[in-house]
Amino acid sequence: MGKGGWIMVTMVDVADRAGVSLGTVSRYLNGYNLREYNQKKVKEAIRELDFNPNIMGKALRQKQSLTLGVLLYDWTDIFGMSITKAFGEVVEQSHYSLIMCHAEGDLKRRRQKIQFLRDRCVDGLVVFPILWEGCEDLLQKFLDERIPVVMMDGWFEGLTTDRVSVENASASLRAVEMLIHANHKKIAVINGSRTETVAQERLSGYREALRLYRIPVREDLVTYGNYNCAEAYQITKELLSLPDPPTALFVANYYMTLGAIMALNEMNVRIPDDLSLIGFDHFELSDVIKPPLTVIEQPVEEMGQAAAALILRRIHGDYQNFPQERRINTRMLIRDSVRVL
Amino acid sequence: MGKGGWIMVTMVDVADRAGVSLGTVSRYLNGYNLREYNQKKVKEAIRELDFNPNIMGKALRQKQSLTLGVLLYDWTDIFGMSITKAFGEVVEQSHYSLIMCHAEGDLKRRRQKIQFLRDRCVDGLVVFPILWEGCEDLLQKFLDERIPVVMMDGWFEGLTTDRVSVENASASLRAVEMLIHANHKKIAVINGSRTETVAQERLSGYREALRLYRIPVREDLVTYGNYNCAEAYQITKELLSLPDPPTALFVANYYMTLGAIMALNEMNVRIPDDLSLIGFDHFELSDVIKPPLTVIEQPVEEMGQAAAALILRRIHGDYQNFPQERRINTRMLIRDSVRVL
């Protein structure tokens, strides 16, 4: 057992070296006023000893862990990770670190993950609700203990939390509207899933656009790819094999957009000549694909930052206008994947 | 300041309820032998009070943080994150959580990140060396304090640490050999970077294969895409515009493979009819692309698990055969992207 132990320089060491008391060192570190002479002494001692405050002592005393939990879909999901990254950048400035949990495995496994966060005494929680349904009771426990929870990109019914999400309905409305303006009438959509809030909103925008322009909805053009690349690939093939195939396609997520592109490439369907396409999300591959795709860009950084601001406020006890819902607008990147008929 | 505080049930509460002493509860939790009667009492009390041990008390006392650091390239890099995910799954069983740092920003920023890990008193560290050069001195400090560091998928000169990586040279040797067996002689390679160990090994395998079969190396077919999708896209176009273009292409990383595919699609170069291709890594898109690509699959899970096993051993003070280098073999998935000339 060679266990344990960093060689620690403690505040006592600093105090000794500086010839002041422990309390004075603490006050120095926490930005209180010291006599100038002592201030200098302590500063010097800290430098000489290369002192770093031990976060666990602090955490124990203050009953905070300086740790935040993030419940997301998967660690390899670029959308969730981009948001989480921006979130992490901000909270790191306040000395918080992140514990991320992915949703792989069965419900029992996922509930264990949440328990892991409780054991770790996270001071706050960000939840991407997709795939974390069935854990509402556990999340409620955090709320009961006044540990702030922010729902990111969706929500659960019956759980009163702050929320951050994008204006999904208006985003897809604008996308479909643009296709309509280009004289498309047979517009297919590959949507996320039937059951979850974000996908429902995106679909409602699609329907609303068609309604506005008095185009009847063709239910055979409304499909669900479950945010899955391979499913979208398959669906795209089916859509184009329809007796009366669409002239335009709206895809409601990055990975599904890639799947659609792969299918189109394979079928030698050219964009935008044979099919107009608007995708969702703007990540690396969106720039490499030719022609450059017209996409709805979700402001992932802003989303992460908004969640960070919100959760830090709550942690500091500021519960003004709770629960708050931050709706962030998307940007449409207009490029070359839509053809005017 | 409504700060602070989970409502804590402590071991003292459990002890009171069970009518035993604090020490007995501690011993129960740590698996020591109790009198059967007390054992039952304590167990019951824990259940009734819904007690969960406070990790920060434990950490402070034991001078461990139960936290591990991971220095990786980027949070949206599927290769690094897949490994990290597998790593996390294992160490989580031992109650460790992860703090991940990405390498974005300048060197100063990256050094701050490492300092963040020191402040957090991580008990161990996994480093993907790419992009963390210039931090060797900081990493050495961890080693000096006997905090184990595992180099993942590459290494630094001059830093004595355990390592986990794949058999890069033999992997690319086998890939290129397969192309040679299919009678290809003009085999291009898009390699990672000139300067880093993994890429050098992969290139050496390429050269070795050509040497074995007495095919002279054409330096105009040896290119560097810096693991970057867009660069590989550009390079692929250039390679195929050569006066004497290659008949086969070996791409040494996932994102570069995608970039190459995009370029080929755009140029209407068909795989494998017009160009044979072997890629690196096996992730979601590899299965969606048509034809299915022959790829070298890196065993990401095994890599993560190997690092986990290694670091846990070191943490427990087992420094047998240090430093250890774990080389893991790759698998070649033979599918339909290579044509026999």
Add this chain to the structure above:
DNA sequence: TTGTAAGCGTTATCAT
């Protein structure tokens, strides 16, 4: 402004 000391929830060392 500064020093002193109590206490955060554990583990570990004594006795018993």
Add this chain to the structure above:
DNA sequence: ATGATAACGCTTACAA
């Protein structure tokens, strides 16, 4: 096998 008690490094009253 168990109970009492002293740490671990820090913050924060309370006194001075």
